Amino acid sequence: MALVGNIQDFGLSDFLYLVDRGYKTGCLHLNRENEMAILFFEKGKLTYAALCHDEKLTDFLVQAEKLTPEQAGALTQAYERSGRNLPMTQVLLKEDLLPQEELQRTLQTHVEEEVVYSLFGWPEGAFRFEHGQKPEFESPILPTPLSIENLIMEGVRRIDEWGRIRDRIPSTDLVARFVDQPGEKAKGVKLAPEEWRVFARINGKDTMASIAKNTNLSEFDVCRIMYGFATAGLVDIIKKPTAAQLAQGAQDQPKLRRSLVSRIINRIQTM
Amino acid sequence: MQTVKMVISGAVNSGKTEFIKTISEIEVVSTERRATDDTKAIKKETTVAMDFGRIAIGNDLVLHLFGTPGQKRFDFMWEILSEGMLGLVILVDSTRPETFRETNRIIDFFISYRDTPYVVAANKQDRPNAWSPDELRLALRQPPRIKVIPCVATDRESVKSVLLELLYVILDRSSEG
Structure with missing residues (x-):
């Protein structure tokens, strides 16, 4: 279809x-x-x-x-x-x-x-x-x-408007991290020098804004380059969680007992 | 009486209300209001507050199903709904690629701060031009460990299958006892 x-x-x-x-x-x-x-x-x-x-x-x-x-x-x-x-x-x-x-x-x-x-x-x-x-x-x-x-x-290199980039990177406070398994894909990608400068600073902690500052590139250029990496499946764009949010997240996920989950499974199976 | 909660989310008109209606033991408590924004073009009445369904597991345990409002202007409710949830079903209308970006935004919202177990339900698989679950996985950029399950939200067996797949994910993460 x-x-x-x-x-x-x-x-x-x-x-x-x-x-x-x-x-x-x-x-x-x-x-x-x-x-x-x-x-x-x-x-x-x-x-x-x-x-x-x-x-x-x-x-x-x-x-x-x-x-x-x-x-x-x-x-x-x-x-x-x-x-x-x-x-x-x-x-x-x-x-x-x-x-x-x-x-x-x-x-x-x-x-x-x-x-x-x-x-x-x-x-x-x-x-x-x-x-x-x-x-x-x-x-x-x-x-x-x-x-x-x-x-x-290369197609993304030619994008010169914020509009499309903002779909994936709505804020310069976001962070890039490498995907779990870029595998062989990453090896075949050819990067320009300024893209390497950004690539080398991806650590899952630094925001787009801080990478722009450290590379002397504009925030637009950093976001455009990151948009390319994300679109090619090399990185994920994530929010930078604060310590308080991480702690809250941990509290929100109490360990459930298997017996409780098994009861719900049994009930739904027999519905 | 212990209650546990599952959240059913997705973009406008992805099938959340139908999904809950199909499996709930009580008539779904829905605070639907006539849509007043651009959703009107898609759906005459759309969920502006929430849907609520219930499944009794035993005398001492109840499963609540909460449907989130689809529109962006009700984002603030998602956080409230997601507190303490057992897991999350993300419904996606497999026939409308224009909603995939919004679906990604919703997934990102729910999982960015909490390690929430979730599955993606590829709804409306009975329609022509429905994208297959494999295609949706790629379109939504979901890793292989995330289950993308074919779904028809009006079909009880199909809804059961989605909930069970989510429960198996939760079971894998739960502790002994």
């Missing part, structure tokens, strides 16, 4: 996180006014994205001056000979018409700069995620799918 909503309510970065952590395969369709976009994922990684439905690899590479029209014609013929049962990207690599690194770089730049990052600027837009939907074989599918964390981090 399709997942539907609006990125005004459930942000693009939140959706990308869901796709990544859920190892989703399918297509995210986005629409607003006269614009649309499609993003295809394979096991949580981005394989292809476009702002129109009928983009062809041959047209794209000719326009990008990576293939001549004659080479594009040869590729189309090879694709036909292959029985159209392989992505055209793979046929191109088999035919050795372009080095894989160059193809990857060209398609990646297009997908990131012209499609995905521009979508982070959409204030609203209806989305629909179709599970299992795959791109046409003739589309410019990336030879190596892109991991989501860096897309989120």
Whole structure:
């Protein structure tokens, strides 16, 4: 069943996180006014994205001056000979018409700069995620799918309004702490120098305001960077409890006897 | 007579009143009033104070169920309701992703200062376009140790299942005796 909503309510970065952590395969369709976009994922990684439905690899590479029209014609013929049962990207690599690194770089730049990052600027837009939907074989599918964390981090770097950041970090008195198990995810994220400065000061105790003071960064910059970390699933944003609140919390949680809980379980089971 | 309390919370129209009505032994004491703010667009009548339900466990023990008001302007009551609670059910309308941020805010409120046992009930699973519990876990960024349980708040067996899952979490944390 399709997942539907609006990125005004459930942000693009939140959706990308869901796709990544859920190892989703399918297509995210986005629409607003006269614009649309499609993003295809394979096991949580981005394989292809476009702002129109009928983009062809041959047209794209000719326009990008990576293939001549004659080479594009040869590729189309090879694709036909292959029985159209392989992505055209793979046929191109088999035919050795372009080095894989160059193809990857060209398609990646297009997908990131012209499609995905521009979508982070959409204030609203209806989305629909179709599970299992795959791109046409003739589309410019990336030879190596892109991991989501860096897309989120870079997309968030381009957010320049408090509004969205405040959804997750409503106050500079909040604290960041590392999630229990960032696992392999954290290793793949590329950080800018100022992001490292903030990253190094995450200790579950210092507030955003104090980190801003210690790094000489503005509170906005610290919150924006932390928003990126939180959105990529590296940190949790929490309130800084006072000693009195911690003590009160402990008092509020008396240890219950198992026998009492068991009685309630038995009662509800027989209702 | 000993009483223990469970709190049922969630965003506006997540199904709190139905959830309590479905399992309570008494007619639910609800102080519903006609909504006067933006909730009117969602629900003609919405909970502005609280719902209260009751399940007798024995002659000496009663379980009370409290539903929290959904609107932000009644936040102050959440703290009062949460004092001494046994556990918390967070209801989420699985068909309305626009309420997920608010659901996160509610979870954050209840667990930020107290180590409260809680489960998330993915309500309205019988509706088209309901997000699955696995998808909701990711959308709400809940760790694997937190149970996200499919739920239909009008179905008694489904509500029982949610309460039992919460009780199993509480049982794991309780002391011998």
